[in-house]
Amino acid sequence: MLEINKFDRIIVANWKLNGSIDFIEQYLQELNCSKLESSNNCGIICTPSVYFHKLVGRLNPLFLGGQDCSNYSEGAYTGEVSATMLKDASCQFCIIGHSERRQIFGQSNEDVCIKAMNLIANNINPIICIGETFEEKNQNLTKDIIYTQISKSVPKNATKDFVIIAYEPIWAIGTGKIPSLEEIDNIHFFIKNEIQNIENYKILYGGSVNSNNASEIMDLKNVDGVLVGGASLDALEYKKIMNS
Numbered sequence: 001m002l003e004i005n006k007f008d009r010i011i012v013a014n015w016k017l018n019g020s021i022d023f024i025e026q027y028l029q030e031l032n033c034s035k036l037e038s039s040n041n042c043g044i045i046c047t048p049s050v051y052f053h054k055l056v057g058r059l060n061p062l063f064l065g066g067q068d069c070s071n072y073s074e075g076a077y078t079g080e081v082s083a084t085m086l087k088d089a090s091c092q093f094c095i096i097g098h099s100e101r102r103q104i105f106g107q108s109n110e111d112v113c114i115k116a117m118n119l120i121a122n123n124i125n126p127i128i129c130i131g132e133t134f135e136e137k138n139q140n141l142t143k144d145i146i147y148t149q150i151s152k153s154v155p156k157n158a159t160k161d162f163v164i165i166a167y168e169p170i171w172a173i174g175t176g177k178i179p180s181l182e183e184i185d186n187i188h189f190f191i192k193n194e195i196q197n198i199e200n201y202k203i204l205y206g207g208s209v210n211s212n213n214a215s216e217i218m219d220l221k222n223v224d225g226v227l228v229g230g231a232s233l234d235a236l237e238y239k240k241i242m243n244s
């Protein structure tokens with residue numbers, strides 16, 4: 001598994017249910033990986049798994065990531081993709097517990113914990129997503145929600161050397177709204193300092209990140225990078241965020 005401590009910033013592109021072979025060819029051309037400035041940043045491109053083979057060996061110095069993995073290792077589970085299969089397909093990171101998987105597909109914290117264990121067993125770095133709804137924020141429940149999500153979805157054998165946490169307020173995803181910089185730094189401070197066994201984990205911020213706001217967000221003391229959805233579908237925009 002990749003040691004993540006050596007990186008200054010981690011910048012994840014989450015393509016969600018987007019892409020095609022033509023799209024990938026154009027994206028790679030615009031990204032021009034061989035010309036990417038070498039830096040201590042870790043760029044991870046999370047695509048639908050059917051396209052991994054089109055990206056393997058062509059992303060260096062960036063890494064390939066998945067967007068979910070099965071709770072199961074093998075067997076009669078139609079439609080699932082296991083952590084072992086992701087590993088076989090050269091995937092080095094995997095997002096789990098994204099709010100879209102939790103809300104639309106009913107994944108629980110316990111599911112996320114099993115997925116994280118499966119990934120760790122296969123030497124894939126998990127990126128565990130957490131975050132509150134707008135209602136929860138308005139009821140001042142953000143820290144309680146996050147505390148529960150983290151306590152239940154981060155497995156006991158996880159360590160800060162290889163597990164990443166992404167704080168993504170659900171109301172900020174795809175909406176163009178983001179919390180104030182102070183709020184982001186505050187929540188990240190809380191996660192890094194006030195949750196037992198999670199001290200000093202790498203914490204990414206996600207939700208409406210683009211090239212205009214990435215730099216001020218990543219400059220915050222307790223932010224170690226960003227998870228980018230919509231804006232990451234534009235290779236040039238993603239490159240700008242990498243260089244912010």
Ligand code: PGA
Binds near residue numbers: 206207208
């Ligand atoms: P967004 O998505 O950047 O489009 O808000 C972020 C995410 O869902 O990970």
